[in-house]
Every structure is written in structure tokens, then in C-alpha cells.
Amino acid sequence: MSLRIQAALLVACIFPSLHAAEPGAARLKKDVQYLASDKLKGRGVGTPGLESAAEYIAHRFWQIGLQPGTAGGWFQRVPVTTVEAGDISLTIGIASKKLALSNTSAKALVAGPVSVTDAEVVKLDRDYLRTLKRGELRGKVGITSDFGIAQRSQSAAPELVVVASAKAAEMMTMMPADIPGIEGDDSRFPITALVTADPDFSKLVDESSAGLVKDAKSSAVVQGGRRNYQIRNVLGLLPGSDPVLKNTYIIVSAHYDHLGETTGGPDSIRNGANDDASGVAAMLGVAQRLIRANPRPRRSILFAAWTGEESGGLGSRFYARHPIYPLQQTVANINIEQIGRYDGEGGAGPKRVFMTGYGYSTLGTMMTTAAQTVGVEAYAGPDAFFARSDNVFLAEAGVPAHTIGASLEFPDYHKVSDSADKLDYDNMAVLTRAVAATVQAVANSSDEPAWSTTVKAVEPYRKARGKS
Missing domain, CATH: 3.40.630.10 (Zn peptidases)
Incomplete structure (x- = not known):
């Protein structure tokens, strides 16, 4: 060579x-x-x-x-x-009926701990959201079948939003128990939401008109913390x-x-x-x-x-x-x-x-x-x-x-x-x-x-x- x-x-x-x-x-x-x-x-x-x-x-x-x-x-x-959800306890009383959620029937996305007693309940949809002023839902609990509506309701500042959706609940099973975001970016955690496939809550959402749900009151405790x-x-x-x-x-x-x-x-x-x-x-x-x-x-x-x-x-x-x-x-x-x-x-x-x-x-x-x-x-x-x-x-x-x-x-x-x-x-x-x-x-x-x-x-x- x-x-x-x-x-x-x-x-x-x-x-x-x-x-x-x-x-x-x-x-x-x-x-x-x-x-x-x-x-x-x-x-x-x-x-x-x-x-x-x-x-x-x-x-x-x-x-x-x-x-x-x-x-x-x-x-x-x-x-x-990381925002971590702890124990969940929520009830909505309407007329003589009481609906309840806990850790076994809902998953929480938390912006922080929530505690409300006898709060008014509001059905949220797209048209109703357009009428709301900033902070108008403070002290109230929202209900909806659309997770996107729950996210867009943040400027109205509801204490808590219940999302009754089998599809959203299925998606939540894919998510970790705690939801991380970049430190200091609070836009990742704008609201606290409970997501559930419970048929009674879905029925409540379907049968309610947008706005204040007549004769309905909600009490809730959702534990949450940050790491x-x-x-x-x-x-x-x-x-x-x-x-x-x-x-x-x-x-x-x-x-x-x-x-x-x-x-x-x-x-x-x-x-x-x-x-x-x-x-x-x-x-x-x-x-x-x-x-x-x-x-x-x-x-x-x-x-x-x-x-x-x-x-x-x-x-x-x-x-x-x-x-x-x-x-x-x-x-x-x-x-x-x-x-x-x-x-x-x-x-x-x-x-x-x-x-x-x-x-x-x-x-x-x-x-x-x-x-x-x-x-x-x-x-x-x-x-x-x-x-x-x-x-x-x-x-x-x-x-x-x-x-x-x-x-x-x-x-x-x-x-x-x-x-x-x-x-x-x-x-x-x-x-x-x-x-x-x-x-x-x-x-x-x-x-x-x-x-x-x-x-x-x-x-x-x-x-x-x-x-x-």
C-alpha cells in the first residue's frame, strides 16, 4: 500500500x-x-x-x-x-337535592387553597362570559361542561369552577398529580377547577341556564400548596x-x-x-x-x-x-x-x-x-x-x-x-x-x-x- x-x-x-x-x-x-x-x-x-x-x-x-x-x-x-392538590370536598345543594364531590370522584387543578360556604352557583357559557366584568364572580362557584370556558373565566375571578365533562376527566387521568409551571408565571394557575365525569353534575350543567343557578348554594374546601x-x-x-x-x-x-x-x-x-x-x-x-x-x-x-x-x-x-x-x-x-x-x-x-x-x-x-x-x-x-x-x-x-x-x-x-x-x-x-x-x-x-x-x-x- x-x-x-x-x-x-x-x-x-x-x-x-x-x-x-x-x-x-x-x-x-x-x-x-x-x-x-x-x-x-x-x-x-x-x-x-x-x-x-x-x-x-x-x-x-x-x-x-x-x-x-x-x-x-x-x-x-x-x-x-408545582401546584399540588390535596383533599377535595364540595357540595352543591339545589332545592332538596345535594350533589357532592371528593378525591374519588374529581381531580383538582389548584391555584391555591379554596374555602367557601353557601356560595352562589353560576352556570358559565361563552355568551355569558362576554357579559361579565372583571372580578364579578368573586365569591361564587362556576359550573360548566367546557374546560376552555373555565380557563377563560379567570378575569371574572370565580373561587372555583366545576367542569363536568367525561372527556376532560379522561384527559386529566393522563396528567400528573401535581401541575408544574415556570416559577413566577402565575398565568399557568389562573383558577382552581374540579374536573369530574359524575353524571349528576353533568345533568345539573345541562339543565341549568347560563347565569345564576336559582336556589343553588355551594360549600367547598380544596387543599392546595406550592413547591x-x-x-x-x-x-x-x-x-x-x-x-x-x-x-x-x-x-x-x-x-x-x-x-x-x-x-x-x-x-x-x-x-x-x-x-x-x-x-x-x-x-x-x-x-x-x-x-x-x-x-x-x-x-x-x-x-x-x-x-x-x-x-x-x-x-x-x-x-x-x-x-x-x-x-x-x-x-x-x-x-x-x-x-x-x-x-x-x-x-x-x-x-x-x-x-x-x-x-x-x-x-x-x-x-x-x-x-x-x-x-x-x-x-x-x-x-x-x-x-x-x-x-x-x-x-x-x-x-x-x-x-x-x-x-x-x-x-x-x-x-x-x-x-x-x-x-x-x-x-x-x-x-x-x-x-x-x-x-x-x-x-x-x-x-x-x-x-x-x-x-x-x-x-x-x-x-x-x-x-x-
């Missing part, structure tokens, strides 16, 4: 091409299996399992060769307030190679939390394999590919494992308010969700990847072109899904930000059955190549992604871009 060939092989080993750097399905599977293991108990906010996941991701960033994403290391600390603590975003940086463009940034992200444990049934752990251990594994795969690329990407790339997405985007929302790198110099965010399965709705299939808000910015066409180079078809996900993941908080701050994945809603979504054995890791590896190709295209282009000037829904994001 000639010295020239030996030298060429040595260079190829040290600086392999993007194609040669493809992370295999086995590595993706290993990352998902750990993050979605029973050991981590579903990675709920405020649990040891979430902290173990954060440490694992930081270690993987280090293994891959990224730099710590903050001056203080791998973590951005997110201060959180302050911190959770962590995990951040790793791949510095850009261009002397000018390295001062601009692309964020590649995925959320590493899930819903923790539930009650009832033989399996109580919601492992969150596809949602979103798959996205974290793919993000790590993209980092592994790009750090080995020759040449290195021109722009800097921040890899962000967000915390608290399932609790309202706590980590991404905090970063958008307290960015480590200037948002005006952040040209794009590509957020990865549910990339391990394509047995969902909305055009899913092998070697296909969706983007939410596809036509909202030039990132859609950039992804289509880049994905084609590795045999993947990019398609537009429903615009309604644009605001359903972490990308929306960066978008609201002006950054062209989209979520991509393999399926929008899959059969085991938010269930204990979302397990690692159901993912297609070979297809994940192909889609990871497509994501990496897209990120590389954005990183190496002299042109920044731009919001659409014709799509009306984009106008607030485009205006925010001018202010960020």
Missing part, C-alpha cells in the same frame, strides 16, 4: 464524510431503550427518572464530542413551581467552522420528559418511547453525524434536550425568555418529535417525514431538497399541529421554528403501551440522515431561513423576528 493511499485512508478515518458518519439503528435503539426503560419511571417532571435522563443525555453529548452549551456546563436550570424546585434543559454546542457564520446558531431539539406514572392496571409506567425518547435519540444521531462531517458545518449548532414539554413546554419556553445565545443570531430551530413510528395519521409512511407549518417559512423547501438527497420524502403536516410542541415558543420569539417527525398521532400516544420494542429503528436511521442533511444545508447556506410574507398565520412570528 502506497504512502499516498495510507494517508488518504487516515484522513478518511479522522474526517469521514457525512454519509460515512451515519449512526446505525443499533445506537438509536440503545438510546431509546435507556430513556424509555422502566428504571426511569416515565421521566415525569420533578422525578428522579427525569434527572437520570438529563445526566444520560449530557454524558452522550460528551461522548459525541460536543462542547457544553452554557458557560456553567451542560445544563440550563429552569425554576419551576419550588428546578429542572434542567440539557445543551450541547457544535461550534461553526466559518469565522463569521459561527456567530449564528441553529437549534436542533427534542424533549426528554414524559408523563411519568399513572394509577391502575398492571403497568403504571408511561415510558414515552416514541414520545419523545425517539426524538432525543435522533437528535443525538444528528449530532454524531455532523461532528464527523467534512467540512464541519459553517454555522454553530446548539443541541437542546428540552425539559417539561408535556407540562406546557417549560424548558423551551424558559429558553425563549432566557436564551443562552442571542435569538437575533439564531436562524432556525428544528424540533424532533415522534420519529420512531409511522403507523399514525396524516400521510405517515416509511422514508417519509412531516414538518409542521411547512409553508410558514423557507425551511420547508430547504428540508424537501435536503431530504431527497438521502431518499426521504418530506411532506406538510397539518398547520394545527404547529403550536403543539416546543417549536412554538421559539417561533413566538421570532425564530423560524418547526417540528418534524414520522407520525402525528400514533396508536399508543400517551399510553403505557408506548414502548421501545414498537419503534422501527432502521427507518429512524434513515430519517436521522434526512434531518442531519437538512441541518447541514441550513448551516452551510449564506442565506438565513425566513418567515413567509404571504401566510397570514405567520404575521406574529415575522413581527417578533424584527424585535428579537
